[in-house]
Amino acid sequence: MVMAINGGFPGPNITAKVGDTVEVELSNNLNTEGVVIHWHGIRQFTTPWYDGTASVSQCVINPGQTFLYKFKVDKAGTYFYHGHYGMQREAGLYGSLIVEEGDQGQKEPFQYDGEFSLLLSDWWHQTVYQQEVGLSSDPFQWINEPQSLLINGRGQYNCSLASLPECSLGGGEQWAPNVLKVLPNKTYRLRIASTTSLASLNLAIGGHNVTVVEADGNYVQPFSTTDVDIYSGETYSVLFTTNQNPDENYWISVGVRGRLPQTPQALALVNYLPNHASKFPTSPPPVTPQWDDYNRSKAFSNRIQGLEGTTPPPPADYDRRIMLLNTQNTIDGLTVWAINNVSLSFPPTPYLGALKYGIKAAFDQTPPPDTFPDCRYDIMSPPANPNATTGNAIYTLDFNSTVDVILQNANTLQPNDSEIHPWHMHGHNFWVLGYGDGKFQRGDEKLFEKAGRRPPLKNTAVIFPFGWTALRFVADNPGAWPFHCHIEPHLHMGMGVVIAEGVEFLADVPRETLSCGLTGMMFSGNGEEGHN
């Protein structure tokens, strides 16, 4: 069972040019579920109400209702869109969103002869309904590893294309791999986006190196590599040149990293024309690097740098630093994730409307902590006191201030265990100042200043097990914005925060985004007035 868009899965590719206003009419044809769509990586400057996040930017669109998203795309790059309510992304609500440079605007700092878009995801046989029940159960039932990895919605199960001749490439089967038809001695752009619910991925093309040129809609200093790590929420563009033996076809393989893999690789085929697509590659699919070789992962992440001339350097200093300690905890027998000991529970009234109209009862007005609840917290051991609390307070930022966030990883409830968490920020790009091991200490700022390294702009950055990641951003986008682990069940278990800034500068919030909760009650009055 899959949640489809316009009768298909994944949803349609959306392509626009810089400066375009994109209009998407979303009609909810589900039976009993509300729905929203988030435009991942789009800044939504002056239109935070179209960010498409339930409980933050809008009320959900109920069955039978239609809602118009209307927003400007102001930065070329590789993006995607997806459901942002419950675990509807995993259920299948996603598609590609590509923004090209406009005709008069900036030129891309690289050239290519053709392009392909690969939207990567992971797939479970168990429905998200069952998974949601398991995640909220005592004893806790984890979703476990996906049954398949998907490329543009296609994947294999119980059928290894690479080894089984009976898995022939007819091309029409639902499980048939994507075929990238190329000509020899050309350069192609591969747009890669990961909307996985859980899996951290690695992509490689057999026999071909790739050159990384874009990350999360920002140009990066080009570098050549045999393979690319992609965490959930990230996008990359890579270039590759078809300079190998043109009598052969080649596998693209996508495999799991960062978790003990129990999922077969997903495969796509680079088909050198005029070879037939059914010509089986003579070389096997590239082997995904060892899942727990984190030094290799860190080396890759550290190679991502801003491209001079397209990416400004970060401000030299910050106005406020927020330390976010990521811990796994228990609340009333349930397993949760918490940030500074608070597990995020989304309220029924969207923050944006509550902030704009001063509805203080809509969420907890006591700000959440700016740092660890206990500065002596031992990140290398399971929590001494595993209890956390649920909360829905937000970080209110001074408009146009520069904010540093130190995302601090820690040991889970199990000894000697710490997980990967790719954090995604809505409404902003941030500079990734640096990654470090262990607990962030006074003086670790010097690690930001690696010789000659230019911090890249991104909207998603990973924290490695037992490590920290330092980000800097300017709070210059009026609105309320989620900032959260992009692993779907982790957010569902509370792993996120909400930031807000400059709401006072916004025009009136469109009423159709405010029909629920306390904003809905505000507009409907007390029920005494007649309207007949």
Added chain:
Amino acid sequence: MVMAINGGFPGPNITAKVGDTVEVELSNNLNTEGVVIHWHGIRQFTTPWYDGTASVSQCVINPGQTFLYKFKVDKAGTYFYHGHYGMQREAGLYGSLIVEEGDQGQKEPFQYDGEFSLLLSDWWHQTVYQQEVGLSSDPFQWINEPQSLLINGRGQYNCSLASLPECSLGGGEQWAPNVLKVLPNKTYRLRIASTTSLASLNLAIGGHNVTVVEADGNYVQPFSTTDVDIYSGETYSVLFTTNQNPDENYWISVGVRGRLPQTPQALALVNYLPNHASKFPTSPPPVTPQWDDYNRSKAFSNRIQGLEGTTPPPPADYDRRIMLLNTQNTIDGLTVWAINNVSLSFPPTPYLGALKYGIKAAFDQTPPPDTFPDCRYDIMSPPANPNATTGNAIYTLDFNSTVDVILQNANTLQPNDSEIHPWHMHGHNFWVLGYGDGKFQRGDEKLFEKAGRRPPLKNTAVIFPFGWTALRFVADNPGAWPFHCHIEPHLHMGMGVVIAEGVEFLADVPRETLSCGLTGMMFSGNGEEGHN
């Protein structure tokens, strides 16, 4: 996976006395689904907005929201409550609702020493999410027969209690049957309610006759029988006397009628004290009558008569007669049910608010047909033209007028096939004037007048295969009310109509029921006004 209430399944038993105001606070703790609860059999006089039907009486309650149902119960009887959105009833949203005679009011016209309540339902291993997809697929995927029948939420699967000694009666197991502890030579009241999604049932107590005394919250002329037919949406009270060998225990069995049964009987145990409950009955569970012995079914239904002194006779004549032809059809390749060739599709704006505030765009203003689209329609054959249309127009009734409805069954899309449809009316009781075979013809009214038969008041009445059922009711309850086949997938496929009367006499509709659709837009204005 089951949809639970207060952490349990079925929901809690609700007991009240005539004249009580019942308040139920419904908090939606689902992840992405709206929810409503319908109080099946409660008239909701002056409170139609608390009838709990999505798209008719109120907007759904979204996750994180709380809604207060508050209504008076004015008639003693056996009722139940259940979800009325999508197929959430089948998913598990139901429980018992018993209204007892008040301390000063009417006395019950029978006596007993104790009572038990048996809420009957059917259960599938496939989730309603999967079923809903199948029902809306081309090719059509029917839900097929249930895997188990449940009594108060308990049932068996792959374990026949009656024949397998290893199915011991420990009493603590989830599958253990309900045990009714009785003393010898006493009279007990058994309250039976069926909230099945599909199954028509028959209940019998081994070795004991029962006396039927109540149907759908109305006292009936008592009659003795070996077994009771119960269609979905019906309730009965029966009395039985523990006059059998007191050294034995006895089975209650519940089995399927009206469809080729593929579901094991559900069992409960009548435990004569001081025998131990684990003492296996020496006589087997009563055998459910042959599923397609419709003469037997009709004979039972015809025995239900109003009780003089408690049930008024119907008005002598009607002001308006509505013929409702039930057909199975196709629309755009999908299989649907239609009434007078219109398949009901619920609109996003609840009818009650749309009517009260004159929002004509909320639903089709052209009234649906009062009779068959073609008076020559051959009910004995598959439809010559299987195409139907979807619609959401309503039957507007003159306030306090007397309305006759002839529910006409017909052949399905398959040759020689016609199904059972128990129709349930919200907000009203109707008199069941009579049942007939074949196509209702002018002059068939004489069949209403069986010698001495006093039409019973009910809120649910079956139409038999290839037959018709004639009902009469007074349109005396201001509001908008669904009237539909109580088989959950049939309603989901469009098998229902909506009636409305006297909305102009209603006080203002509570705003919290109107936050969605066009009523929500009306209250929120056009988005131009500032509220800051």
